[in-house]
Amino acid sequence: MEKEAIQNKEKNFVSCVLYLHNDGKNIREFLKTVCGTMEQNFEKYEIVCVNDCCMDDTIEEIHRYLEESNTRHVVSLINLSFYQGVEMAMNAGRDLAVGDFLFEFDRCLLDFEPSLIMDIYHKALEGYDVVAAAPKRDVAFTSRLFYVVYNLGSRNTHKLRQERFRIISRRAVNRVNQMNAYIPYRKAMYMNCGLRAETIVYDNKEMAKGTRNREERNTRSSLALDTLIIFTDVLEKFSMLISSILFAVMVIMFGWIVYSIFSTVRPVEGWMSLMTLISFGFFMMSVMLTLIFKYLSVILNMSFKRQRYVIEGVEKLTK
Numbered sequence: 001m002e003k004e005a006i007q008n009k010e011k012n013f014v015s016c017v018l019y020l021h022n023d024g025k026n027i028r029e030f031l032k033t034v035c036g037t038m039e040q041n042f043e044k045y046e047i048v049c050v051n052d053c054c055m056d057d058t059i060e061e062i063h064r065y066l067e068e069s070n071t072r073h074v075v076s077l078i079n080l081s082f083y084q085g086v087e088m089a090m091n092a093g094r095d096l097a098v099g100d101f102l103f104e105f106d107r108c109l110l111d112f113e114p115s116l117i118m119d120i121y122h123k124a125l126e127g128y129d130v131v132a133a134a135p136k137r138d139v140a141f142t143s144r145l146f147y148v149v150y151n152l153g154s155r156n157t158h159k160l161r162q163e164r165f166r167i168i169s170r171r172a173v174n175r176v177n178q179m180n181a182y183i184p185y186r187k188a189m190y191m192n193c194g195l196r197a198e199t200i201v202y203d204n205k206e207m208a209k210g211t212r213n214r215e216e217r218n219t220r221s222s223l224a225l226d227t228l229i230i231f232t233d234v235l236e237k238f239s240m241l242i243s244s245i246l247f248a249v250m251v252i253m254f255g256w257i258v259y260s261i262f263s264t265v266r267p268v269e270g271w272m273s274l275m276t277l278i279s280f281g282f283f284m285m286s287v288m289l290t291l292i293f294k295y296l297s298v299i300l301n302m303s304f305k306r307q308r309y310v311i312e313g314v315e316k317l318t319k
Contacts, residue, residue, distance in 0.1 A: 015099030153232025
């Protein structure tokens with residue numbers, strides 16, 4: 001009977017990358033859920049924990065759990081030299097992981113049913129290289145605002161939203177590494193690699209607890225700005241909008257000057273010419289700013305996006 005249960009397990013080698021930063025209160029329950037799901041459903045798996053400078057008892061709790069566990073789980077721990085943020089930490093974990101599929105858990109937060117982990121995996125087996133689990137509720141206003149701006153400026157048809165965890169195929173990992181060695185924002189890279197992606201939205205069974213400290217907020221704010229510059233044309237569109245508004249103001253001022261010449265209206269001497277000059281000056285500054293943004297965009301595309309085209313796959317039509 002036990003032999004039959006082993007044969008029914010999945011043959012794919014799966015890696016789970018866990019981001020850790022002061023998660024001592026949640027890590028034992030989270031590890032129990034993840035390890036239990038892996039042990040029950042997969043023949044071979046590994047857990048890769050990335051310690052992003054934890055200052056509490058997170059690492060001690062991991063050791064206690066492994067000592068008390070009846071099953072010998074394959075667990076690795078990466079200790080970063082200093083706090084580097086979730087993106088750099090998860091990049092380190094992904095580079096160490098060797099599985100055919102990679103689970104990425106950005107937070108040790110169990111606001112989903114454990115069965116969702118396997119639902120995500122089975123969805124990936126349907127031909128999706130990237131499948132994410134996104135909470136339906138409890139999304140911070142700043143996060144919603146960022147994703148609205150990002151999706152407006154992105155050409156990708158698959159829209160980003162806040163995600164709790166995701167699974168990535170080895171093909172997607174290799175594709176992203178071929179595109180560029182430096183990966184500033186994983187979700188954007190996965191969605192821009194040209195492979196099939198899907199998002200499963202689940203209803204949170206509980207609201208997320210805990211707040212980010214100042215260091216985490218600063219890191220995420222910097223990441224958000226870098227992401228908008230690299231992956232979208234938001235700054236170009238904003239600059240063009242300002243140029244259009246200033247151009248309209250300049251046209252109105254010029255029209256008012258022409259009207260005042262042929263009418264009895266006599267504004268303060270020198271006021272109209274001064275305002276026209278100021279409007280024209282601001283308009284030209286905005287035009288130059290737009291050109292600079294466009295120039296920087298071209299440089300980013302040439303230096304950052306090594307791959308000139310992306311394909312979803314190759315299908316052989318003849319034998």
